[in-house]
Amino acid sequence: MGAPEAYDADQIDDLARRAQDGDRPALEELLTAVRPRALRVCQGVLPHSADAEDACQEALINIAGKIGGWGRRGRFTTWMHAVAVNSARTTYRRMKNQAVPADPQAEGGGSLERPDPRTTSVIAGTRLDLLEAMETLEREHPQVVEPLLLRDVYGLPYDEIAALVGAPLGTIKAQIHHGRRLARELLRGGVE
Known part of the structure; x- marks a missing residue:
C-alpha cells in the first residue's frame, strides 16, 4: 500500500462540500486526506506520539460528526485545524484528570515538583x-x-x-x- 495521494486545498474543499451534502465515499476520502495534517496539529500540542494519535482519532471523529459546522466561508483545512486543536486539548485535559499523582510519602515515592517553565x-x-x-x-x-x-x-x-x-x-x-x-x-x- 503506497502513501496517500496529496490533496491541494481546492480538492479538500471539494471533498468537504460533497461530504456535507451526504456523499459517504467523499467523507471517507476527506478523512484520509486530512489525517496527516490533523496528526501534525495534535503532535504540536501533545509531544508523546501515542497521545497525539489518540487526539488525532478523536479529531477525525469530530470532523466527521461536525462537518456541518464548516460554514464554507474559508478553507476547510482552517476549520479542521481548529477542530484538531480542540481535540488535542480535550485529550490533554482528559489525561490530566485521569492522572493519579504518586504518594511522595510512600516507600520509593519521589518529589512531584513541577519544572520551572523558565528553565525547562x-x-x-x-x-x-x-x-x-x-x-x-x-x-x-x-x-x-x-x-x-x-x-x-x-x-x-x-x-x-x-x-x-x-x-x-x-x-x-x-x-x-x-x-x-x-x-x-x-x-x-x-x-x-
Whole structure:
C-alpha cells in the first residue's frame, strides 16, 4: 500500500462540500486526506506520539460528526485545524484528570515538583507549561485562547483566524495581543 495521494486545498474543499451534502465515499476520502495534517496539529500540542494519535482519532471523529459546522466561508483545512486543536486539548485535559499523582510519602515515592517553565525547554520534551497556561487562560479569558493558539502555535494568518471564529480582523489582532501578554505572565509565573 503506497502513501496517500496529496490533496491541494481546492480538492479538500471539494471533498468537504460533497461530504456535507451526504456523499459517504467523499467523507471517507476527506478523512484520509486530512489525517496527516490533523496528526501534525495534535503532535504540536501533545509531544508523546501515542497521545497525539489518540487526539488525532478523536479529531477525525469530530470532523466527521461536525462537518456541518464548516460554514464554507474559508478553507476547510482552517476549520479542521481548529477542530484538531480542540481535540488535542480535550485529550490533554482528559489525561490530566485521569492522572493519579504518586504518594511522595510512600516507600520509593519521589518529589512531584513541577519544572520551572523558565528553565525547562519545550524542545526537551514537554509543553505542559504551555498547556497549563492555556487551561488557565481558558478559565479566565476564554475569548483569547483559540485565536492565540491558531496564530502563535499553528501559524495561521490573522485573516483566516478571523474568518474561522467569525470576528472582525481588528478584534482578532487585539485578542491575540492580549492573549500573548497574559500567556507570558503565566509562563513566567506572574499570574495565578
